[in-house]
Structure formats: structure tokens, C-alpha cells
Amino acid sequence: MKAFRYLLLANARQFLREKAALFWTFLFPIFFILIFGAVFSGGMDNVSFDVGLVIEDDSAIAQNMSDAFGQVTAFKMTSGQRDDELKALQDGERRAVLVLEQGFGETIAMGGTANISVYYDPTQSSSVQILLPIVQKVVDNIDRALSGSTPRVQLNEQTLQSHSLRAIDYLVPGILAMALMQLGLFAVAPIVVDRENKVLKRLGATPLKRSTMIASTVVFNLIVAMMQAALIIIIARVVFHVPMMGNWLYLIGFIVLGTLTFLAMGYMLSAFAKNQQTLMPLIMFVQFPMMFLSGIFFPLEMMPGFLRPIMDAMPLTYLGDSIRQVMVESSAMHAHLINIGVLAGWFMVCLIVAVRFFRWE
């Protein structure tokens, strides 16, 4: 027990006195959150689109239409003549121009289908992707009003957004999962260095038990994982108001399980690396596919289907999913039990391989 305590202390001192380790463990994930957070929230949440409106019809329906668009807070509406507005679009002063042609109201009154023309620049795909669904929504609402069920046009802008999480809400749990993965994988680097420098051999010449050695490393990394998680959650909450909605105990449980899984994976990799120079590429080889194919930065639905089997095999997919479910109550990709099962499975496999192949010298 005395040896365990002193080894823990030695681990902590070695760690705290290495600036690079501190940077990668604590500052790197925070940078990630701040940068991505700035990109997503600055760019998307407070944006308003300049939209030109050309009304060439003087019917009441056309007027209703105009009012309805005016209520969309994401749109800054400008009314004007067709030629002027299209020119403004070409000059980049408008994101889109909507045109209600003459006879719009009459066509509807006659029971026909009236067209609203939308002019936009297809190369501005990012804004168009947001703009068109909103226009569609407004038109749908009017349409429904005209078919008789509701008399007034009611634009409920909330329904446009409430189905999806904010990008930052999606991202933060993923970053936390990624940070735990990196912690676990890189935690073995000092052990490989110690092996290379014969420190492990020297420890082997004392009565110290190997189990004590491993236990101190595992406990130390669990402590660091908790600190890392706390820091990420606090920064995300203070700066971007990312909530913690679920049960803290579940969250802690997943952090522990995730850290153990990736520690075991790290030990497994270190069993196949002669020294630090061969260990690093090995870790990179494992961590980069996981970073990008585990739905950390963007939902897996956005990825091409042929990658699906790979994504479904990665433990980070499941850790990210479970932390996301607990933290921001995202819709579940898998049930918790499946997530736990897959992570525990990876843990066991890595552990068995590590125990079989790990060399102390």
C-alpha cells in the first residue's frame, strides 16, 4: 500500500512536470471545443439572411405571404422591383430573392397551383441549405392554411430547430470521448520509455509486485480522466451553455469504462512496440481512424455507407454515443446496454492480448 501511494505520487510528479503531457491532456481538448464552438455558434446561431421579396400581385394572399416571410427572424426581408432585387442578388447583397408573380392570388382562388420563384446562387451551398427549408416551411404553412384547416398563417420557427441539437451540443460529448481515448492510448508511452530505459527492469529487482505497478498507473489515469472530463464539461457549460442533462453517476461510469478500455488498448499496442519511436505511429494508426469514423465531429449518417462496418466496430463510436446520450440526451444510436457491452468486449480483448504479449524488458 505504501508502494502504491508512492508510485501514484511519482506518476503525478512525472506528469505534472512534463509540459507536453499537460498540454495534450488538458489544453488540447479545450482548444478543440473553443475553436469548433466559435465556428459553429458564431457562424450559425445568430445569422440572418438578406432575402429580397418581389410582389407583383396585389391579392390578399400575396400580402399574407409577404407578412409570413417577414416573421421569419432568420430573414432580413427587403421588398423591391424584380430587376433591382435580382441585381442585388448578383452583387451578393441578397442570399435569395423570392418572386410572387402577377396572377398568384388569382391562380389560387381558381383552385390552381401558384408558383413562388426562388432565385439563389447554388455555389453558396451552405446558406442555401439552411435557407431553402425555411422558405419551404413557410410555403407549406400557407398552403395548409389555404386548404382550410387553419385560418391564419402561423409560423412556428422553433419546430425548425428543435429536432436537431446545436452543433456544439453534439460536439462536446464527442470531444470528451476523444480526450479519454487519447489519454488511455498515450498513457502507455511513459511505460514504454521506462521499459526502454530499464526502469521496469530495475523495479523488477525489488520486491515490488507488478500488479501494484499496474494498479497505480490505472488509478492515476482514472484520476486524470476525471479532471479532464470536469474541465471539458465546465468550459463547455460556461462558454457555450452546453447542458449536463443526464445522471452524473452514469457519466462517471462511462468515463471509467472508456478510460479502462482505451488503457487496455494502449497496453496492447505497447506490447507490439519495441520503443517509443515505434509506439507513436502505432497509436496514430489506431487513433486517427477512430477520431474521424466514430461520429465525434459529425453524425455518422453523413458518412458514406461503405464505411459503416468500420464505424460500427470502433469502440469510440460507442463511448461517444453513450456520453452524448447522458450529457445532452441526444437520440440514442444504440441502447446503453449495447454501448456498455461493446466497450467491455473491447476491454476484455485488449486486456487478454496485452497480458499475453506484454514484455517487461
Next chain:
Amino acid sequence: MSAVIEVKNLRKVYGDIKAVDDVSFSVAEGEIFGMLGPNGAGKTTTMEIVEGIRNPDAGKVLVLGIDVKHHPRKVKTNIGVQLQTTSLYPRLTVREVLKLFGSFFPRAVSGERLIKLVGLEESRNKRCAALSGGQQQRLSIALALVNNPKILFLDEPTSGLDPQSRHNIWSVIEYVRKKGKTVFITTHYMEEAERLCDRVAIIDHGKIIAVDKPDKLISQHFQEQAIEFELGQKIGEDELRSLASVTNMLLEERKVTLYSNSIPTTIMALMDMAKQKGIELTNLYVRRATLEDVFLKLTGRRIRE
């Protein structure tokens, strides 16, 4: 005196190489026992098997009467080990490392006492990475003494050190022996073996070829003394060998070693020959035979090539 280390018919094979080939010896309580041999002779492998950190293929090792193979942790609790190359935790200080290693044993000597013993007072709060080679080696010996061991194992403790550091370490070793501890040391330095060791085992190609007190080993193989010099020009080996009182000789490039049982006679004959043939002799000196000469005689090679 009773034996604290007993090694019987030890064998260890790596692939085709017999690293340790049927080695037997014993170390008495309180003595400094040295194992002398070139790199790759099997010194380190033998020592590490005795320490219990390497398994032999065959043979039996008793340390303090305990079978190492069956009770390695019991042995490790009572011995102190210094490995050939250990760079320790680079970001821990001398004091912190001593405390850490002390925690591995049921009873530990205070760090301050060990710091004083090896003369690291000035560096007690320095990080290991900032220590010089000699200081690291002294710390390494302090760590080996942290459990107040009955036997101290030192694997080439002065390898690569400057003469000043080497002398520092020698006096630490002598002090430790004065305290009644047994020391088992490997080295490839003749001076080290001759100065420190009560008994020396000469080992080559995994086999012990001679064990005795250093001066006994020398006198047993050489009654004569050695004359060394360098030749200004080449000369036939036979001519040198036939000089008066020369019993044996060695010619390496231009460097000559003549073993003679009557130094004055040989010197006179050598001078006469040199004058006659107009040969220049440089760096000439006379010395008594050393363990190096014994090794040379027994193996036909120098210990450091």
C-alpha cells in the same frame, strides 16, 4: 566464513550462444567478489540470474541460503541491485526517487543518510535528468542500498566514468564492505578488480577460467615482470624472443610486451640489440604483471579490444 551466494552448474542459452556455460562459484560473507571479463563474456547474465531477474536454463542458485528460483521476492527483499544502465525517472528529484524506492521494501534506510553516504548532498533536490553520469551512478548505488541489503550487486559501476568519479565510487564500495556487507561486482577494468576485489573470477565465453585472489592469480601465472615499449621499425619476433631471460612475449603492431624473469638482464640485452641495429625504442617502461596479463595468457586476447 559462510557462503552467502552459491551457484552450481548454471546455464543460459540464447539461440546458438551459450551466454552462461556451466558456471559454478560461491561468494563468502563480507568479501568483495569480482567477475572480470570482456563485454559479452556472460558477466551480466550470470549476475542477473543470481539477482532473480532472469531465469536460468539449468543450475541452482542459493542467495543467503534461499533458492532464488522458488523465492525470488524473498531474495530481492534482502539484496541491493545496481543495473548496468538505468536512467531513472528523469523528472523526479534525488530525494523523491530514494523515497519511492524505499517504499518498495518493508524497512528502508533514510534518504538523507544515503545521500550523505554517496556524497550527493549538493544535488539532493536536483532532478535525475540534470545529474552527471557520475552522480547518476552514485544515486544508483544509493538506491541499491535503500533496503540496507546484506549483499550488494554492482554491474560495471564505473563504466564510462572519469577517474575522479571512479575513485568516488570505489571509496563508497570500500565503505560498504567495511560495514560488513558482501559485494558482488562485475567489471572489465583490471585496476578496479585488482584494487577492490578480495577474489576475482575471470570469465570468458560464458565459462569461468580462473578464480582466486588477484595477486595469487598473477603470481600463479607470472613469476616474471613485464617490459613494454614501442618499436621505431619492424623487427623479427624471434629476435626479441631470444633475448636473455625472456619467457614470453606479445607483439601488437609496433607495441611489444616482453615477460622476463630477470629485468636487468633483459633490458641490457635489449639495449645492446637496439644500438647494434639502430632501432629506436620509445615509451619503454617496466611493470609488474597484472590481471590483464593473466587474461591475455589464459585467453590469448586482451580484455578490451
